[in-house]
Amino acid sequence: MNGEHICIEITNVSKIFKKTTLLDNISLQIEEGKTYGFVGYNGSGKSLLFKAICGLTKIQEGQIIVNNEQIGKDTDFINNAGVIVETPNFIPSLSGIENLRLLAEIQHTISDKEINEALVKVGLESHKDKKVKHYSLGMKQRLRITQAIMENPKILILDEPFNGLDKDGIEIIHRLLLKEKSLGKTILLTSHHENDIDTLCDVVFEMNNGKIEANTKGASK
Incomplete structure (x- = not known):
């Protein structure tokens, strides 16, 4: 990782519900100060992965470490993070x-x-x-x-942050997130719109059936 600071480390994470594997042996390293996009169809596991990172759903296998704290062991929920994964x-x-x-x-x-x-x-x-x-x-x-x-x-985890926004709203939030990134924030987001991903993300992961299938963008812009 070229000496970059890893702020989120996901190792061999699986979630199983009623004998169905919803997250399947996911391992990722998230570097501080970059924006990561997660793409895939509804039900591919994006939202569930975000919930697991935040401590909002329990995993059966593997571990998730955020800023040196293991979720579910050292802390129940992610700290120092702004989260949109469930409607408040x-x-x-x-x-x-x-x-x-x-x-x-x-x-x-x-x-x-x-x-x-x-x-x-x-x-x-x-x-x-x-x-x-x-x-x-x-x-x-x-x-x-x-x-x-x-x-x-320090961390933003945003599941479909552009839902319901008009064109002006999308532009405002694009500028906001680019500014947050320039301040050293780490951002994870999902979006069904290619322009959001292209404009904002340094790294893009494609999910399918609870697996990370591909890294579709280079490690940095």
């Missing part, structure tokens, strides 16, 4: 910023200043006081991205 339970009767304040109370590491800065980055600042029940699908997606970035995590 935003409270519809509260505004966008009120929902973010509630989420921020879990870690107690940021204030309204950081929340507002994140809202500006995703282009949602003018709608922050609107109740979430009045948000469009795209606005809810921007709110999900806001909660992922607002605590300035």
